[in-house]
Amino acid sequence: MRKIKDLGEFGLLRELGLFGQKLPEGWIGPGDDCAIAPKSGGNLAITTDLLIEDIHFRLSTTGPRDLGWKAAAVNLSDLASMGARPLALTVGAALPKNLPFEWAEEFYKGLRECADRFDCVLAGGDTSSAEKICLSVTALGDMEGRRPLLRSGARENDDLWLSGEPGESAAGLLLLEKGLSGGKALEKCLRRHLCPEPRVELGLLLAERRLANSAIDVSDGVLADAGHISERSGLKVLVEAGKIPMSRELCACAAKSGADPFELALGGGEDYELLFTAPPKNREAILEIGKGLGLGVAMVGKVEKGSGVSLLGEDGREMEPKRSGWSHF
Ligand SMILES: [Mg+2]
CATH class of the missing domain: 3.90.650.10 (PurM-like C-terminal domain)
Known part of the structure; x- marks a missing residue:
């Protein structure tokens, strides 16, 4: 049986058929820092990043406010690399049931600070429970007529x-x-x-x-x-x-x-x-x-x-x- 660890990140995406798929005209798909979705009046750049407890951060060394900032910042960095202006963030947060409320409050405070700094709207998301903290942030950016940097x-x-x-x-x-x-x-x-x-x-x-x-x-x-x-x-x-x-x-x-x-x-x-x-x-x-x-x-x-x-x-x-x-x- 093939395991995901044997494939590696790019191998996994390749095996799932995510590279080289036929996309409608004007789209740029997986393989860059963002996908590009064509729309009238300037294309959209879209990117998602995951932050998982004990893989990307440890609770013992990372405060929730810094983590919130970083969760937004790493996505805005992907928008930056394409030349997109930050538009909106959505946040999926799976949190352990016994996590103190203040942790979540501080996390969203940090997230909002970064979003505000770059005039980006915190537009929605979803929450659930999990054994460990799992955060998924999606960012939308506006190309405003600029050609994306690939x-x-x-x-x-x-x-x-x-x-x-x-x-x-x-x-x-x-x-x-x-x-x-x-x-x-x-x-x-x-x-x-x-x-x-x-x-x-x-x-x-x-x-x-x-x-x-x-x-x-x-x-x-x-x-x-x-x-x-x-x-x-x-x-x-x-x-x-x-x-x-x-x-x-x-x-x-x-x-x-x-x-x-x-x-x-x-x-x-x-x-x-x-x-x-x-x-x-x-x-x-x-x-x-x-x-x-x-x-x-x-x-x-x-x-x-x-x-x-x-x-x-x-x-x-x-x-x-x-x-x-x-x-x-
Ligand atoms: Mg990147």
């Missing part, structure tokens, strides 16, 4: 860009798991893990001004998500290790927890930054947008003919990454 849109000779500083979230998670705390650097990494900031404005501007050919939000890790662009675009993605922005805070946390900061930055995941490709002629415009938003954007590689992801060391030679990202099964 994983499959990369072109040969594109630059590879990354917003923000990856690895801090993974460093924060390590600190949580090891029970380490204290200091400003550690606090910053913890916040990045618990309350990620979706790059909604960046995604909107990149799509609005048609600056990027492809995009994905970094949830699995920079290398793994570069792999998704590579696979869907049928091209090789080169990541230059020396160009990955590494914050002081990441390095401090890595030192404290005995981890390799490069591995956290490249393979840690849950960064919720945007990884995107764009033609070299757009370099200045992209840097200008980053400056306007007060958000770092860095060129971290390029797109070439071929397949797969290569990591280039500072000497220009290919390196073997030790850890390539997160697998859900």
